Amino acid sequence: MRIRRDGAARPYPERNTEPSSRPGCRASPKQHLLGCGEVLVPRYHPRMQTTVTPAKLGEEPVLRNLAQLYAYDFAEIMGWDIPDSGRFPDAIVDGCFGNTSRCPFFLRAGDHLAGFAIVDMRSRLTGDESVHDMAEFFVARTSRRRGVGAAAAVALFDRFPGHWEVRQADRNTAALAFWRAIIGRNTAGRFDEVRHDGPGWRGTVQSFDWP
Numbered sequence: 001m002r003i004r005r006d007g008a009a010r011p012y013p014e015r016n017t018e019p020s021s022r023p024g025c026r027a028s029p030k031q032h033l034l035g036c037g038e039v040l041v042p043r044y045h046p047r048m049q050t051t052v053t054p055a056k057l058g059e060e061p062v063l064r065n066l067a068q069l070y071a072y073d074f075a076e077i078m079g080w081d082i083p084d085s086g087r088f089p090d091a092i093v094d095g096c097f098g099n100t101s102r103c104p105f106f107l108r109a110g111d112h113l114a115g116f117a118i119v120d121m122r123s124r125l126t127g128d129e130s131v132h133d134m135a136e137f138f139v140a141r142t143s144r145r146r147g148v149g150a151a152a153a154v155a156l157f158d159r160f161p162g163h164w165e166v167r168q169a170d171r172n173t174a175a176l177a178f179w180r181a182i183i184g185r186n187t188a189g190r191f192d193e194v195r196h197d198g199p200g201w202r203g204t205v206q207s208f209d210w211p
């Protein structure tokens with residue numbers, strides 16, 4: 001049990017233990033790209049009301065704008081310079097709205113845009129299509145440390161039951177702490193963590209079955 005900043009006791013976001021009534025996207029991983037309009041609402045009460053919605057075809061410019069904020073954060077973490085154009089590369093968005101395995105989502109806190117996530121329907125490490133990979137995950141600075149990332153992560157794990165891999169770059173110590181906390185709490189510590197040092201990825205990887 002966590003204590004809210006206003007002093008009231010409230011359960012921390014936890015894994016959903018009810019059977020999901022939502023259709024599995026694995027059977028049709030591109031379904032959300034066609035604007036099926038599904039809204040994922042976490043079934044617990046995070047400190048900040050959080051919703052996760054599939055990005056629609058016309059929303060690619062919004063995702064590209066958020067990708068700039070994400071890249072700016074990574075520039076600080078990784079020590080990147082700002083490109084001469086003043087704009088970071090946003091190749092992570094390429095293919096998200098086409099016929100690929102990458103599924104983009106927007107995160108909202110209350111009524112406001114708060115970030116995005118991209119889930120890949122295959123392992124970044126092995127290419128295994130039975131694995132879900134949290135390819136990108138971003139909560140804007142204006143919405144951080146209010147449980148938005150925790151709620152959104154659990155909603156996405158719920159949305160795609162099965163085997164997951166979540167990765168953090170070596171220098172991203174905040175993300176390492178975040179993912180260890182979220183995955184640890186929600187799997188009761190049943191996850192593997194390894195350091196991967198291969199051509200496709202260098203950093204920490206957690207892998208686990210959900211639920």
Ligand SMILES: CC(C)(COP(=O)(O)OP(=O)(O)OC[C@H]1O[C@@H](n2cnc3c(N)ncnc32)[C@H](O)[C@@H]1OP(=O)(O)O)[C@@H](O)C(=O)NCCC(=O)NCCS
Binds near residue numbers: 137144181182
């Ligand atoms: C990492 C990130 C997603 C966290 O999002 P968030 O909404 O602020 O996280 P939450 O508020 O849900 O935090 C849940 C728990 O994770 C841990 N945590 C979150 N941010 C943390 C940080 N900066 N340092 C240490 N622990 C952290 C804490 O245990 C926290 O619980 P608490 O606030 O009760 O202490 C966000 O900081 C972010 O987008 N960072 C930049 C992009 C990035 O690194 N993405 C991840 C790529 S792998």
